[in-house]
Amino acid sequence: MNRMKAGVCQLAIIFIAGLSIIGFSNNSWAWGFLGHESIALIAQEHMTPAALAEVHAILGNMTMEQAAAWPDTIKQEPQWAHTASYHFINIKLGQSYFSQYSRPGFLQKGDAIRALVKAENILRSRSSTMIQKKYALCFLEHIEGDLHQPLHEANRARGGNSIKITFFGRSTNLHAIWDYGMLFEILWGQPRSPNGYKNITVQDAAKLVSMLPVATPAEIATWQNSYILDWSRDARSRLPEIFKDWNGNSQSYYSKYGPYAEEMIEKAGYRLAAWLDAIMTNQPFQAQKAQALRQEILAHMGGKDQYPIVLQPENGGGQGSGGGWHHGGGGWHHGGSGGWHHGGNGGSHHWHNG
Numbered sequence: 001m002n003r004m005k006a007g008v009c010q011l012a013i014i015f016i017a018g019l020s021i022i023g024f025s026n027n028s029w030a031w032g033f034l035g036h037e038s039i040a041l042i043a044q045e046h047m048t049p050a051a052l053a054e055v056h057a058i059l060g061n062m063t064m065e066q067a068a069a070w071p072d073t074i075k076q077e078p079q080w081a082h083t084a085s086y087h088f089i090n091i092k093l094g095q096s097y098f099s100q101y102s103r104p105g106f107l108q109k110g111d112a113i114r115a116l117v118k119a120e121n122i123l124r125s126r127s128s129t130m131i132q133k134k135y136a137l138c139f140l141e142h143i144e145g146d147l148h149q150p151l152h153e154a155n156r157a158r159g160g161n162s163i164k165i166t167f168f169g170r171s172t173n174l175h176a177i178w179d180y181g182m183l184f185e186i187l188w189g190q191p192r193s194p195n196g197y198k199n200i201t202v203q204d205a206a207k208l209v210s211m212l213p214v215a216t217p218a219e220i221a222t223w224q225n226s227y228i229l230d231w232s233r234d235a236r237s238r239l240p241e242i243f244k245d246w247n248g249n250s251q252s253y254y255s256k257y258g259p260y261a262e263e264m265i266e267k268a269g270y271r272l273a274a275w276l277d278a279i280m281t282n283q284p285f286q287a288q289k290a291q292a293l294r295q296e297i298l299a300h301m302g303g304k305d306q307y308p309i310v311l312q313p314e315n316g317g318g319q320g321s322g323g324g325w326h327h328g329g330g331g332w333h334h335g336g337s338g339g340w341h342h343g344g345n346g347g348s349h350h351w352h353n354g
């Protein structure tokens with residue numbers, strides 16, 4: 001119930017922002033707006049007031065839910081095309097993250113873990129500008145969520161995009177039911193939004209959050225006592241069965257994995273809360289973990305980062321106004337037509353063979 005309140009006070013803002021509609025390009029929405037906004041709602045409800053104030057100072061007129069969804073709305077624009085690969089990691093099933101580094105082409109594109117490390121570093125750095133921090137915060141919120149979607153880390157069948165299925169009567173694919181199909185089923189009892197895919201609102205996200213099981217303090221503490229590589233391992237821990245268990249029976253699959261999808265949304269929300277608390281209030285222990293992971297990545301790259309992650313628009317420079325921060329008020333538009341692409345090749349740009 002408490003969670004509902006956190007969402008409801010944002011409604012007026014979202015509604016107004018939603019009126020400035022600009023068409024989206026076809027896209028895959030990762031957890032979808034519903035998942036990303038739910039994660040942001042959970043996080044902001046469990047953050048310290050000091051950290052939340054800092055977040056709002058960086059985001060300006062954007063809400064945390066808007067920031068969490070934003071990277072999916074721009075990744076197909078030319079100046080942001082380099083960020084498309086930051087939403088996922090192609091890890092071969094059963095292998096470790098670092099063992100992928102030796103695969104041809106893997107490091108060139110950038111991946112979710114390196115993008116999160118970069119985003120945290122920008123937010124912690126005193127030399128970052130406010131606009132650089134704003135971009136970094138949007139990507140950090142969003143990609144942390146994507147990292148909790150198991151099929152964003154599977155180097156099999158293009159993360160499930162190539163596995164065409166019929167889910168409760170709708171043609172779709174295995175990746176898409178994890179992005180939003182099962183969440184829609186939880187929220188509406190059907191694998192589609194009654195308002196069309198394009199009109200997901202923060203009320204919808206607040207309702208989904210209110211329907212999630214209540215996490216115990218012990219669960220929350222366990223979830224939060226972890227860091228980026230743990231989150232990735234956690235999300236990949238059930239991948240083999242996630243693929244194997246699809247046998248055409250929507251109900252049995254949903255009965256098994258609907259609750260798991262809920263749990264991953266909750267984990268992402270609580271972990272984001274603790275992480276942003278640590279970053280925004282500069283907690284030393286957490287800062288050491290961040291530095292250690294940066295060094296571990298660098299070591300696995302042979303001591304030199306030849307393919308740096310870039311969390312600002314190409315040619316944008318990250319300075320001053322504009323800089324690709326367009327789409328009207330606060331860089332936000334919600335609910336453009338054609339954006340909520342389901343089935344078909346949704347997200348094919350997301351996945352690369354290899």
Ligand SMILES: [Zn+2]
Pocket residue numbers: 029030031071072087142146
């Ligand atoms: Zn994404």
